[in-house]
Amino acid sequence: MIVDKIYTENMFLYYSGKMALNDISIKIPEKKVTAFIGPSGCGKSTFLRSLNRMNDLIDGVKIEGNVIIDNINIYDKNIDVVNLRKKVGMVFQKSNPFAKSIYENVAYGPKINGISDKKQLEEIVENALKNAAIWDEVKDRLGDSAMGLSGGQQQRLCIARTLAVNPEIVLMDEPASALDPLSTAKIEELIVQLKENYTIVIVTHNMQQAARISDNTAFFYLGELIEYDRTKKIFTNPDKKQTEDYITGRFG
Amino acid sequence: MENYRIFDSELEKLSHKVIQMCSQVNQQLIDVIKAIKTSDIALARTVISNDEFINNLDVKIDKLCQKIFALQQPVASDLRYIISALKINNDLERIGDHAVNVAKRIEPLQDYKQLVEEFGIDVIGEKTTILFSDVVELVKTHDLTYAVKIMNKAEAIKEECEDIASRILGEMMHQSEVVVVAANILIINNLFERITSYSTNIAESISFVVNGEIVKHKKHN
């Protein structure tokens, strides 16, 4: 049975009074990869950030409507945002490791969540690095600075860092846009593996990437959700002309 | 909102070639029917030698499709168009081959014009050719009213072919001296039936391009 992990109802978002998301209602299934596509500025990142309340950090943001994760409205007053972000992790476009060791980058999250047992931390770090498909490349140099890793390795390290706090949902904003084809392929393969245990939402400008790795695809345009369907349908026979024009490169 | 895409010039080229292929095949059918009706052996030979041009075009279209797949990674209606172009190209090439197969059997029939007319082979051939002229229009215009027309007409033609076939078989049983000629006519009849089937395939492919639904194997009405 398909469980809707996340759903939004009539969601609007304004930056200082200017509408950026216009009436978004969407159901995102559990343990699937859902891709957000659309031209620059259409609100993909804004919508992604609103799924773990990252927009709260921006001045002048106003949100209306409901964002429901596991049947709880995450914008309720009594929601613990730190816990929410633990459950809903995020990976950004530009990998942003700390200027610390590889080990420390991954152990950081579990540590601030109160885990101090060395053995336990080591185990968490190893598992996270393995799940992020980078363990073999770094296991002999965990004490080295993360800054010495390649771009593709840094990105997988950031994924490991996100996984280390044991999230249920992983949001990714163009996670492979700065990577070469081989590193991109590794990230894509990783994403497909991760969906066994995690619900993945990914923003991408790479149509082929969305087509390859996602189960469902949502097309956004000017702050609106224009079309949302199985990826196969979107890329073979979309219902809306705007979707068709965008994915075939006729506008955007 | 509309952008110019490098892709569009490739698609235009492809579409142009497919239409060209259609027109060539159409001419082959027109000629082969004329050759049957007038027992024009020279024309039948022309049909046979013109096939090479169609075969070359077939290879060109295949290569162009391959190139577009590899370099443009088409999606949505573009994807459907190229998949269909490949299939249509294949169907056209087969129709071309069958026109040649018919042409090759004209010479042995030249002294049996009466039998050809009696079984209505010239008429069924004419109907097949007229059907194909609708295919040409459909491929040019993507106007699905032609597709519906083709599918309906094709059903009727195929039924007629079956009737003709059983009449020929009857004749073969009763008049053993015409067996060889009748077998030849039977084969031609069968070839027209095949050409009709390929025409239906093309109608289905264009329907797929236009609305993305696979109509193959569905009953038409």
Ligand SMILES: Nc1ncnc2c1ncn2[C@@H]1O[C@H](COP(=O)(O)OP(=O)(O)OP(=O)(O)O)[C@@H](O)[C@H]1O
């Ligand atoms: N912090 C902000 N303050 C004000 N406006 C913002 C802010 N962030 C985004 N916007 C505006 O909201 C709209 C949506 O932006 P968003 O970054 O979500 O688009 P996007 O689809 O992710 O684009 P891209 O593909 O370029 O990353 C844009 O018009 C943008 O200018």
Ligand SMILES: [Mg+2]
């Ligand atoms: Mg963005």
